[in-house]
Amino acid sequence: MDVRSQISMVFHLDKCIGCHTCSIACKNIWTDRKGAEYMWWNNVETKPGTGYPTKWEDQDIYKGGWEKKNGSIDLRGTGKKKGLLNIFHNPNLPVIDDYYEPFTYKYLDLIESPAMDDQPTARPVSLITGKPIDIKMGPNWDDDLSGTPDYARKDPNLQKLSPAEQEAMFQLERMAFFYLPRICNHCLNPACVASCPSGAIYKRGEDGIVLINQQVCRAWRMCVTACPYKKSYYNWHSGKSEKCILCYPRLEAGYAPACMHSCVGRIRYLGVILYDASQIENAASSDTGNLVDSQLNMLLDPFDPSVIEAAKKNGVADSTIKAAQYSPTYKFVKEWGLALPLHAEFRTLPMLFYVPPLLPVMASLSEQNTSQGEKMDPIAKFWNDNWLYNTSTEELWGTIDQARFPLKYMANLFAAGDEEKVKTVLKKLMAVRIHRRNVTVGDLSPEKVEVAMREAGMDAETADAIYKLTSLAKFDDRFVIPPAHREQAIEMLEFTGDTRGSTGFGFKEKPVRGL
Amino acid sequence: MKKLLLLTGLFGLAFTARSFGQDANAGAEALFKLKCGICHTVGKGKLVGPDLANVHDRHTEEWMLKFIKSSQTFIKSGDSAAVALFEQNNKVVMPDPLISEDEIRSVLAYIKENSGAVGTAVAYTSIIEGATDEDLQNGRSLFEGRKKLANGGPSCMSCHNGLAKTFFNENSYSKKDLSASFSALGEAGVRAILENPPFPMMAQAFQGKKMEPDEVHDLLVFLKSADKGGAAQAKSPLPSGFLLYGIMGAAALILLYSGFWYSRKSRSVNHNIYKRQIKSFN
Numbered sequence: 001m002d003v004r005s006q007i008s009m010v011f012h013l014d015k016c017i018g019c020h021t022c023s024i025a026c027k028n029i030w031t032d033r034k035g036a037e038y039m040w041w042n043n044v045e046t047k048p049g050t051g052y053p054t055k056w057e058d059q060d061i062y063k064g065g066w067e068k069k070n071g072s073i074d075l076r077g078t079g080k081k082k083g084l085l086n087i088f089h090n091p092n093l094p095v096i097d098d099y100y101e102p103f104t105y106k107y108l109d110l111i112e113s114p115a116m117d118d119q120p121t122a123r124p125v126s127l128i129t130g131k132p133i134d135i136k137m138g139p140n141w142d143d144d145l146s147g148t149p150d151y152a153r154k155d156p157n158l159q160k161l162s163p164a165e166q167e168a169m170f171q172l173e174r175m176a177f178f179y180l181p182r183i184c185n186h187c188l189n190p191a192c193v194a195s196c197p198s199g200a201i202y203k204r205g206e207d208g209i210v211l212i213n214q215q216v217c218r219a220w221r222m223c224v225t226a227c228p229y230k231k232s233y234y235n236w237h238s239g240k241s242e243k244c245i246l247c248y249p250r251l252e253a254g255y256a257p258a259c260m261h262s263c264v265g266r267i268r269y270l271g272v273i274l275y276d277a278s279q280i281e282n283a284a285s286s287d288t289g290n291l292v293d294s295q296l297n298m299l300l301d302p303f304d305p306s307v308i309e310a311a312k313k314n315g316v317a318d319s320t321i322k323a324a325q326y327s328p329t330y331k332f333v334k335e336w337g338l339a340l341p342l343h344a345e346f347r348t349l350p351m352l353f354y355v356p357p358l359l360p361v362m363a364s365l366s367e368q369n370t371s372q373g374e375k376m377d378p379i380a381k382f383w384n385d386n387w388l389y390n391t392s393t394e395e396l397w398g399t400i401d402q403a404r405f406p407l408k409y410m411a412n413l414f415a416a417g418d419e420e421k422v423k424t425v426l427k428k429l430m431a432v433r434i435h436r437r438n439v440t441v442g443d444l445s446p447e448k449v450e451v452a453m454r455e456a457g458m459d460a461e462t463a464d465a466i467y468k469l470t471s472l473a474k475f476d477d478r479f480v481i482p483p484a485h486r487e488q489a490i491e492m493l494e495f496t497g498d499t500r501g502s503t504g505f506g507f508k509e510k511p512v513r514g515l
Numbered sequence: 516m517k518k519l520l521l522l523t524g525l526f527g528l529a530f531t532a533r534s535f536g537q538d539a540n541a542g543a544e545a546l547f548k549l550k551c552g553i554c555h556t557v558g559k560g561k562l563v564g565p566d567l568a569n570v571h572d573r574h575t576e577e578w579m580l581k582f583i584k585s586s587q588t589f590i591k592s593g594d595s596a597a598v599a600l601f602e603q604n605n606k607v608v609m610p611d612p613l614i615s616e617d618e619i620r621s622v623l624a625y626i627k628e629n630s631g632a633v634g635t636a637v638a639y640t641s642i643i644e645g646a647t648d649e650d651l652q653n654g655r656s657l658f659e660g661r662k663k664l665a666n667g668g669p670s671c672m673s674c675h676n677g678l679a680k681t682f683f684n685e686n687s688y689s690k691k692d693l694s695a696s697f698s699a700l701g702e703a704g705v706r707a708i709l710e711n712p713p714f715p716m717m718a719q720a721f722q723g724k725k726m727e728p729d730e731v732h733d734l735l736v737f738l739k740s741a742d743k744g745g746a747a748q749a750k751s752p753l754p755s756g757f758l759l760y761g762i763m764g765a766a767a768l769i770l771l772y773s774g775f776w777y778s779r780k781s782r783s784v785n786h787n788i789y790k791r792q793i794k795s796f797n
């Protein structure tokens with residue numbers, strides 16, 4: 001057992017309101033620089049949608065991540081052999097038009113304009129060329145466009161759905177969407193690290209944050225191709241690649257990353273998870289159906305004495321182990337089994353987990369009550385909330401089974417296609433709601449609640465704990481940041497004993513008497 | 516190019532100025548000796564260029580004026596007689612004398628005057644028969660500048676080299692190249708040039724710094740041995756068809772690499788969406 005610590009994240013998608021505050025917080029701190037204008041280390045996508053860069057999930061286009069071959073895994077588009085063959089011409093890179101051409105507006109024109117008959121306008125100018133442009137695309141261009149043919153319907157996750165299922169998703173007044181905030185996953189098996197010909201990318205030993213050494217990077221851009229989440233970006237000005245650093249300077253000072261700190265919906269959780277690094281290879285190369293399970297199996301119980309012992313032997317600090325025991329992410333991912341990795345089939349073992357949204361699912365496809373409409377002109381619209389958003393608990397899991405949002409789609413995102421896994425999670429989320437409704441409203445029969453809880457495999461205590469961490473969690477509950485122990489890092493690099501006694505109380509000149 | 520023209524013009528002026536105020540007849544004779552006599556005789560047979568006796572019977576005065584003024588320009592203009600003449604004389608370029616039209620007329624008059632007295636052709640007697648190896652080495656040293664010319668003239672090497680043929684025109688004759696000078700001009704021609712440089716640049720360089728007779732002798736020995744019928748003349752360093760093969764090779768490589776990258780992502784995923792959008796800028 002090779003126990004290591006990893007800072008992991010959980011995003012609770014039911015709470016995300018798609019306000020992009022996280023993106024702006026990140027942009028203001030890290031990517032408001034020349035060459036980085038187009039980068040969004042944190043971005044929020046509307047699903048179904050094509051995302052940023054467009055169709056990033058389609059690895060037939062971008063050739064990112066790992067693929068299983070002869071029982072082992074191999075980088076899809078880069079790696080030693082392919083990388084060397086294409087080293088001077090990386091053929092699968094996203095171009096600026098796949099992201100978008102960054103722009104600003106000439107705001108000064110509004111202020112400095114002389115009095116005219118017409119209002120002055122602020123024309124958009126490219127942040128790359130500085131010349132006026134037509135805005136063709138933005139980092140969240142498909143925002144809220146849940147039914148559009150160009151964006152939502154070209155979502156790569158729809159490819160595995162039958163045409164009938166797809167059609168059902170996009171019927172007027174039945175379509176739904178949710179938001180998917182994305183940052184670097186700080187994977188356990190990062191394809192970017194494996195692809196770098198310069199060896200510039202590394203995963204920090206103490207907390208598993210994946211970083212690009214700007215001194216070593218030689219701009220081969222293999223990481224841009226290799227990262228299946230397209231979270232490594234090339235800075236055209238500095239000639240180096242950059243990515244989310246999980247605000248490690250903030251983490252080391254005990255602050256939450258900017259995106260998490262600023263999150264309006266408080267959807268983000270951060271904490272330490274201990275994992276068994278000796279299982280990485282096995283987990284990453286297991287069968288597609290088994291990927292999520294084998295990844296979750298790597299995560300270790302921080303209360304298990306044998307795990308603690310092995311962790312200490314590996315140099316994991318006591319404070320880090322303690323942080324792991326209080327970790328909200330461990331609770332969501334392992335203890336409660338509510339959070340799932342995004343696109344486990346890329347085989348990078350991402351350490352950012354998502355609680356899938358219940359909201360677009362929770363609406364049944366029951367018979368419509370058209371009695372009201374019959375009285376009106378056929379062209380008139382009538383509104384019947386019953387079928388649009390069914391909050392009734394007449395049938396326990398009916399809304400999930402006949403979800404207006406196909407479970408298959410969710411499964412393609414969060415469970416490598418396994419619908420059962422998503423269903424289990426949604427049932428648990430539903431059970432928590434039924435339990436809390438029973439507590440606060442009390443209009444449900446105790447038998448029904450008991451059945452719901454039993455079928456979801458949950459007790460009242462757990463349900464309350466989930467409810468508390470989901471709805472009432474304070475800052476320190478959501479972010480359990482282990483102390484950075486910089487002194488250990490310094491001691492690894494230099495001998496600190498020589499400075500002992502050389503500062504502090506003492507004499508600069510020897511006294512005449514004494515000593 | 517402009518600079519060159521200016522320079523040539525200045526030289527022309529210098530020569531013109533010098534010839535003014537001299538007694539017309541004596542001036543014409545001197546001018547003939549200076550400018551023409553190195554390669555031509557009047558009634559004494561062919562040296563480098565043809566014998567000019569009775570040249571008025573062969574060409575009109577106007578034609579001669581044009582030819583003398585700038586033979587190469589005239590030849591390039593396509594005059595058949597001029598081209599024929601050039602061909603007959605082994606394509607040896609006659610340098611432009613850079614003298615005024617009046618002076619040319621006076622020289623022509625001098626030639627006409629002296630055409631009557633047709634003398635016997637003087638056979639040129641070689642001065643380099645029986646030259647020793649020491650002479651040859653001495654000539655080489657003088658050419659290469661290892662040994663200075665006695666009167667301070669520049670060594671041959673400072674202007675001349677052995678590379679004549681250029682990449683784009685294999686037939687161009689470079690005046691810088693001396694490896695074929697002997698077969699083109701003969702000993703008499705080369706000697707005349709060495710003793711009394713007719714070319715503007717060379718004349719200027721050797722003004723008042725004439726080569727000593729033994730230096731001329733040694734250089735002649737060296738140039739003759741260097742020539743051997745032009746055998747030592749450097750060929751173009753590039754094989755024939757170099758450009759063609761280069762283009763074909765580049766095309767083959769491009770084809771090969773396009774094969775390698777046939778399945779590359781050649782354009783933006785959003786290409787079709789962008790194409791549809793209305794453009795207000797290009």
